[in-house]
Amino acid sequence: MARGPVRVLRLGLRPYAEALRVQERCVAAVRAARSGSGSGSGSDPVPGESVVLSEPAEPVYAWGLRGAPEAEAAARLRALGAGLAAARRGGQITFHGPGQLLAFPVLDLRRRRLPLRGYVAALEELVLRLCRRFGLAAARALPPPFTGVWMGDSKLCAIGVHCGNHITSHGLALNCCTDLTWFDHIVPCGLEGKGVTSLSRELGRHVTVDHVLEPFLDSFQEVFDCTLVCSEDPGD
Template structure:
């Protein structure tokens, strides 16, 4: 069965819970027979730390103390059903969550992750950052001068992917000082704004990112008409 086009859902700046609600609806649709695939794009409206599935192995007491400490900074905290450990999401960051049916696409999970890296690398090339690179497993994401600019954490259930990548555009990187991003001791983070030495917004990079995504996954993107404001099924809190 040949996969169909991927519809793009551009949420704009929304609470992190809103992007999850949109993603969950798209996952249900993609899992149905003949269901549509989607690419959910958003920018977090406020700071939030998210803990992936590997973070749960640290123990419940330690996890509760960590959550208390991070909430005290004025950020939200969410447990996320994705791979990986602890990371940060906030304003100035692009969240790109592809909801793809890997069985229909005959696409192994590792190649899907490589495709996400290729999309982020393609964007960096378009912005004249040719030294961006992906590193060998177990490291994921995209790096510049030893610092991570794009984090990747995914989930796959019933052959349908969720979560995806977080790319720092003009993110306040000081939020990362309070954690060990993705569990990688001694390695820092960076952003497009820092690397290009100018203010780079999420809106500015959306079109080149979509071009890079199409190139990486060899797919066709569609852009359904989007009503003003958030769809009614996207949580605003």
């Protein structure tokens, strides 16, 4: 993987839709950097790459390209007080809400010479390293279709990515102290018979998104072999 600086945008508690908008601006920045950087070698730093970190401010059910709920199911979910959102990523319906870390890496896989399958594996490795930092040695990654990070038969971290012209978006959702009862109303990621868990549940103590940010960034830096630079929201 190529070395290079990656901007870290810590949005904090924000609506899911707002995090998506910031992500799209970051994607545009990578495209612009690529078009202006010529055809330099793959080992050059990759200007414009980012990772957008946020905690959803309100509950929302989001689905990928082929996972839209039927009208009746959508009305039932909306009646629970949750928002509904379509996302340009792989994967089916899942839940995002307070107590969950959303990480949207916007990386140029072509410049990093990293295939998409290898990128997904890198995201899993990132979360596995984070889990080991918290003493959860039993966390594991499973073969497709069980993408993500698991504790036994319960998913701790969901992964759903989009890659257009070798530029990544979307990414992962890690349950820190999420209210897991929201998952009871759906089949998370379309996987029947599987559960959902959180760092708080597995560790037996309250683990917030803020508790996770620094070890997450340490793990990100290791896995993607990069220097992280804190940045302000790129603005509208």
